[in-house]
Amino acid sequence: MNGGILVVTAVPAETEALLAGLITPASTTVAPVGVGPAAAAAGTARLLALAEVAGSPYRAVVSAGIGGGFPDRAALGGIVLGTRSIAADLGAESPEGFLPLDELGMSREHLGGGPEIPADPTLLAQLRAALPGATVGAVLTLNTVTGTAETTRVLADRYPDAVAEGMEGHGVAVAAAQAGLPFAELRAISNPIGPRDRGAWRMRAAFDALTTAAAAFG
Numbered sequence: 001m002n003g004g005i006l007v008v009t010a011v012p013a014e015t016e017a018l019l020a021g022l023i024t025p026a027s028t029t030v031a032p033v034g035v036g037p038a039a040a041a042a043g044t045a046r047l048l049a050l051a052e053v054a055g056s057p058y059r060a061v062v063s064a065g066i067g068g069g070f071p072d073r074a075a076l077g078g079i080v081l082g083t084r085s086i087a088a089d090l091g092a093e094s095p096e097g098f099l100p101l102d103e104l105g106m107s108r109e110h111l112g113g114g115p116e117i118p119a120d121p122t123l124l125a126q127l128r129a130a131l132p133g134a135t136v137g138a139v140l141t142l143n144t145v146t147g148t149a150e151t152t153r154v155l156a157d158r159y160p161d162a163v164a165e166g167m168e169g170h171g172v173a174v175a176a177a178q179a180g181l182p183f184a185e186l187r188a189i190s191n192p193i194g195p196r197d198r199g200a201w202r203m204r205a206a207f208d209a210l211t212t213a214a215a216a217f218g
C-alpha cells in the first residue's frame, strides 16, 4: 500500500484478527511472515523490498501478535506496546552471566540494527494515544518460549523494564532498521511467562484484544 503502514504477524490467525478490527483497511497492510525472528526478518525484508521495487514503499513497520506477559507486569488479554525490542538470547554466556551481542567486541557494522532496537518515538506515541490502556515497556524476542520459573526470573532480573516476550519483534525491527523505516511492536498477552501450563493460556482473549487494538492502525 502506497505510503501505508506494514503490520506483520507470525501466523495467519493473527493477521485475520487484526484485519477484522481495521477501520480503514486501505491504509494498512497486514501480512503473516512466519514464526521466530529469522522467518520474521526475512519475510518482512522481502515485503519491504517488493514494495520499494514496485514504487510504493511503506512508511512504517509494526510487529504485532500474541505474546507472553511477565507476571505482575502485563495482564492476560491486555495489550503491550514495546519501547524497545530486545534480542534476549543473542549473545554469549559467560561465568559472569549473559553478554549481549554489542558487548562482544564486534564493530557496529556487523550488528545489523543491534541487539536492542528502540521503537520509533513518534509511532509509539501515536499507538499509545490510540491505546491508552496498553502496558508500555520493553518486549523480549526469544528463539525459545520461556517455560521455567528460573528462566523467567533470570530474564525479569536482567531486563527490569521488560513486560512481555515474543518470537518475532527483534527480527522485524532489524528489517525495518535496515530499510530506514520507523518501527513499533504490539503484543496481545495470551499467556503468563513461566512454567509451561497450557491451562493458563487465554488465546481467545488475546485474539479479541488484537482485533480491538487494530483500530490504532487506522
Ligand SMILES: O=C(O)c1cccc(C(=O)CC[C@H]2O[C@@H](n3cnc4c(=O)[nH]cnc43)[C@H](O)[C@@H]2O)c1
Binding pocket: 010, 011, 035, 036, 065, 066, 067, 068, 069, 142, 144, 145, 146, 147, 165, 166, 167, 168, 190, 191, 192, 193, 196, 197
Ligand atoms: O508450547 C508452549 O509451551 C508454548 C507456550 C507459549 C507459546 C507457544 C507458541 O507456540 C506460540 C508462539 C507464537 O506466539 C507468540 N508467543 C505467544 N506466547 C509466547 C511466549 O510466552 N513466549 C514467546 N512467544 C510467545 C510468539 O511470538 C510466536 O509467534 C507455545
